[in-house]
Amino acid sequence: MTPHLTRQLSGVVCPTPLPMRASGTRPHRGQARPVDRTDRSTPTPASTPTPTLTEETRETMSATPTTTHPDQLFLPGQAAAPEGPVDMSMMYLMHHGFRRDLRRFAAAAEHTPADDSATWAALARRWDLLAEVLHHHHTGEDAGVWPALLERADEHERATLEAMEAEHAGIDPLLRSCAERLAALAAGGGTGAEREAARAALAVRMAEANQLLGQHLAHEETDAMAILQRHLTPEDWDRIEAEAFESQNGPRSCSGWCPGSPTGSPPLRGGRRSRWPARRCGWSGG
Numbered sequence: 001m002t003p004h005l006t007r008q009l010s011g012v013v014c015p016t017p018l019p020m021r022a023s024g025t026r027p028h029r030g031q032a033r034p035v036d037r038t039d040r041s042t043p044t045p046a047s048t049p050t051p052t053l054t055e056e057t058r059e060t061m062s063a064t065p066t067t068t069h070p071d072q073l074f075l076p077g078q079a080a081a082p083e084g085p086v087d088m089s090m091m092y093l094m095h096h097g098f099r100r101d102l103r104r105f106a107a108a109a110e111h112t113p114a115d116d117s118a119t120w121a122a123l124a125r126r127w128d129l130l131a132e133v134l135h136h137h138h139t140g141e142d143a144g145v146w147p148a149l150l151e152r153a154d155e156h157e158r159a160t161l162e163a164m165e166a167e168h169a170g171i172d173p174l175l176r177s178c179a180e181r182l183a184a185l186a187a188g189g190g191t192g193a194e195r196e197a198a199r200a201a202l203a204v205r206m207a208e209a210n211q212l213l214g215q216h217l218a219h220e221e222t223d224a225m226a227i228l229q230r231h232l233t234p235e236d237w238d239r240i241e242a243e244a245f246e247s248q249n250g251p252r253s254c255s256g257w258c259p260g261s262p263t264g265s266p267p268l269r270g271g272r273r274s275r276w277p278a279r280r281c282g283w284s285g286g
């Protein structure tokens, strides 16, 4: 945490940290690499002499298929990008946008003068848009992603997936509370002391939302995305995206909010830039 953010969060009552795996899935940021599908469930003892390859064995080995996993997107602030067959770039880009906006809203609530109604009104409009996109993102996960994984998950994985939905439910009231407080500041009214008290209360809620969402996103990226990569194929994911996300992304949801921007995120690799930011968000620049 930067000293600046530490100052912003000082004095804030923060929620209990969400359970995090001590040594989560190690982010893979390197080049795509072939995956060895050889069965290693019964390791060869060190004392066992290495068998000589017969011609038949060589033919079998040469016919063994290898799979190349996509190079996963890994953006600043992201906790993990578990390796696997499904390209989760859009998910990680959305998370990047959520982190960026929550961080900026927390700073704005801290520093905007309490009687600057015009700025509070602009912040309230932007907050409503962010909250709508975030709500749709969580709703899509709850309706499409977690149920698909729960059908395939073991008991340990189920606990993580059920935690995802519970964490979404914990974030929603915070978002609503921030919206109400922003609207009150935009409306003005009250004494100077009352407006300053309202601003200070909003700053606490914004910092809490920033921290709670950050913990949830890290949990999701580290553990839930690893489960997803174990159980879904790219075809599964394309179907889930179409059913759970794209059908909900109405014109308002994405036309005015973009998770990546020329100044807000690093450039994306290769064809990804032209594939989905433009398709999903109407963003063709940067």
Ligand SMILES: [Fe+2]
Pocket (backbone or CB within 6 Å): 091, 095, 137, 141, 220
């Ligand atoms: Fe997500």
